[in-house]
Amino acid sequence: MTEPLLRDILQNHGLKATSQRLTILDYLMTHETHPTAEMIHADLTTISLATIYNTLEKLVDVGIVIVIDTQKDGKRHYDFYGEPHYHIINSRTNEIIDADNFDVKPLFEAARQASGLNITGFHIEIYGVDPDDAK
Amino acid sequence: MTEPLLRDILQNHGLKATSQRLTILDYLMTHETHPTAEMIHADLTTISLATIYNTLEKLVDVGIVIVIDTQKDGKRHYDFYGEPHYHIINSRTNEIIDADNFDVKPLFEAARQASGLNITGFHIEIYGVDPDDAK
DNA sequence: AAATAGATTAGAATAATTCTAAAGAGGGAA
DNA sequence: TTCCCTCTTTAGAATTATTCTAATCTATTT
Incomplete structure (x- = not known):
């Protein structure tokens, strides 16, 4: 996805457009794997795990992302929620x-x-x- | 709830009717509080926390109970699922x-x-x- | 460019849940 | 009823997903 649009998505929801957030949001929008925080971190190794969690929390708070608990693996899975x-x-x-x-x-x-x-x-x-x- | 019926519910689902399971199932059927494992343990103090978890897992496996993750408190809430x-x-x-x-x-x-x-x-x-x- | 509120980070801390292995108890068979 | 075997229970240890801390950094506004 092009950078300016990602920027707008974040800013329209009142979030600062940091490079980490742009990277994580792009990752979520381009992967249909419903990843866990750990899975995202495994792919985006330069971003700390704490930031992955912090960012996901923000994205969930503003409604861009939702959580799926499959209740099978004890981990939370995240899903970009562009369309309901x-x-x-x-x-x-x-x-x-x-x-x-x-x-x-x-x-x-x-x-x-x-x-x-x-x-x-x-x-x-x-x-x-x-x-x-x-x- | 009367004991014989609780027994039947467990046995009809292939589970041994232990006293702990009868007590926990009765608790779930008579409380609409959607409790966590810890909340159940706080009320049923004579049953070990490990058994609470073991029993809930069995009850979920056979479909008598379901899990609700409100995603707000980081704990799993359990719900007797007699009727969908x-x-x-x-x-x-x-x-x-x-x-x-x-x-x-x-x-x-x-x-x-x-x-x-x-x-x-x-x-x-x-x-x-x-x-x-x-x- | 400076100021500042908010973001990032490594590592420690927390706490929900699972595991271990030893002792106990349902329930079918005889 | 009693025996037996498999499954269950238990205390406590272990695991691990997630959160916290507090120091450093940066996006945005003026």
């Missing part, structure tokens, strides 16, 4: 697939009715298994 | 509300189409804020 989407997780392989072929408006309305809250976001994980996996 | 439902989380207070006024069939069908997997379960967390909270 949901996740389909293969229970055998733990592979995470992004999907957006579902309209969340009815769900939001149901949640508003049930809680009285103004709905601000959602996380959806759907679990499945390969049809030809034995049982 | 989704969660509405107040972003200010981190309160977790159970709700079931939503039909997941269309979502399951969308996920099946997107992934080709046989869908086995779901986790949905909807985030919201109190309408009269300032901004």
Whole structure:
């Protein structure tokens, strides 16, 4: 991704555009691997692990990135959240697939009715298994 | 809850009905607090923390209990999952509300189409804020 | 260019969770 | 009922993902 645009994304969300943040954001936008902090650090070795964590926290706070806890490996996975989407997780392989072929408006309305809250976001994980996996 | 039924729940899922498991399952079924392992241990002091963790893992494996990661306190919260439902989380207070006024069939069908997997379960967390909270 | 609020860093600290290996107990078989 | 075997429980140690510290650096504003 071109640098000026990444810069704008950060600044539009009130974050200083440091070189580390530009690098990490670019990494997240160009990888569909749903990486952990450690995985990012393994690829971006010049950035300290503390900065990886700090930056991810900021990006999550402003809503650019979301956290997925697959609850299988005890680590948090991070996902660039440019367009709202949901996740389909293969229970055998733990592979995470992004999907957006579902309209969340009815769900939001149901949640508003049930809680009285103004709905601000959602996380959806759907679990499945390969049809030809034995049982 | 009456003991024989708890026993059946465990045995129907292939788990031995130990007294610790009966106690923990009863606790989960009678508390809507979405407790952490530590919270359960604080109330059931005679059961070791390792057993709390071991038991929760088993209950999650067989699908009686699910994990909610609110991603706010770094701890896993556990929820008896007798009837499928989704969660509405107040972003200010981190309160977790159970709700079931939503039909997941269309979502399951969308996920099946997107992934080709046989869908086995779901986790949905909807985030919201109190309408009269300032901004 | 200077000022400053915020960011980065290495390394230490924290704490949730998992592991170990020894002792105990369900539940099926006879 | 009693035996037996496999699975469970336990205390405490170990692990490790994440957070903290406090010193140094830098992006942005004036």
